[in-house]
Amino acid sequence: MFPLRKAVNILRIPCPNCFHFQRYATRKRFYRNTSIIQNEQNWEVTLDQRRLKTPNGKVLLVSSEPLARAIAAEWDSQKEYIAQPVMHLTALCNTALDNPGKLTSHDITSYLLNYLPTDTLLFHSDEEDELRVLQEQKWGAILDWFQERFNVKQEVSRGLSLPPVSTETRGILARHFLSYKFPALNAICFGAEALKSPILMLACIERRLDPKDAVLLARLEEEYQLIHWGRVPWAHELNQAELTARVAAALLVVQCSVERHSSAVKAPPGEIATQSNY
Incomplete structure (x- = not known):
């Protein structure tokens, strides 16, 4: 499991671009402390x-204590202004609860299946041999894993034409995506869009x-071009950090939605400790 502490640390990294967001903030930080409380089976x-x-x-409301703690940490990390554009955990949970687009799990699943033929990993260069070799080396292992994990066959494109995705592959992935609850599926979509890759x-x-490795693979072609043409000292690193934070937030929501967390309730000596699940 991607460690909660590691994810929260990524989300707490100060963003140099926050000053840009602060100019558009509608309110300053109005609270001193953050905390969490349990509400029946939710937090x-x-x-x-x-x-x-x-x-x-x-x-x-969230169904996981670790997720509630991570959201509280996100709010606690705000300084003078509340920089909502970089509060990805809060945004994901707000979207899942309010559902402004009135989407269903089937809507998101259809979107992800239609997104798959445009997956970054399925497009290999047909002009630069060096880049194509790099793509085959770096992306090949993930594509092999994907095909073995879901027992599917997936072609790649050597140009701009979309690679075919079989009806069987779509069916297998549809069942897999629909096995997640709506908040997790919403987060999967958010992470796939950030990486430009459901795979x-x-x-x-x-x-x-x-998340860091996934972002590096998603930016493989861009990094290849930067090696040859140079980079702006801070801009590319900032973009990479922002993408990593987005993916980490999405992954945390997914994992907290599917993992069962339990804590033993202490009992007096001689009594059997009870188990509470949340």
Whole structure:
């Protein structure tokens, strides 16, 4: 499992671009402390004892204590201004609860299946031999894993034409995506869009890659060009850090949605400890 502490640390990295977001902030930080409380089988985040709510006024409820703690850490990391554009965990949970597009799990699954033929990993260079060899080396292992994991065959494109995706592959992936609850599926879509690759996002979920490695693979062609043409000292690193934060947030939501967390409740000596699941 991608460690919670590692994910929270990634999301807490100060962003040099936050000054840009602060210019458009509608409010300064108005709270001193953040915390979480349990609400039956769910968890809430509080700001100075006030319940955090979504843009539509719903109480922000999550089904996992680690996810609630990570959201609280995200709010706690805000400084003078609340930089909402970089608060990816909060945004993902708000979207899942408010569902402004009135989407269903089937809608998101159809979107991901239609996205698959445009997956970055399925397009290999037909003009630069050196780049194509690099793509085959770096992407080949992930494509092999993908085909073995889901028992499918997937072609790659040597140009701009879309590679075919068989009906069988679509069916297998549809069943897999629909096995996730809506908040997790929404996060999968968010991560796949950030990486421009449903395959890389699936590899992260299945613990084949961590977010940093996935972002490097997603940016493989860009990095190849930068080696040859040079880079702006800070801009590319900033973009990489932002993408990594997006993928880490999405992955954390997915893992907290599917993992069962339990804690033993201490009992007096001689009594059997009870088990609580959340």
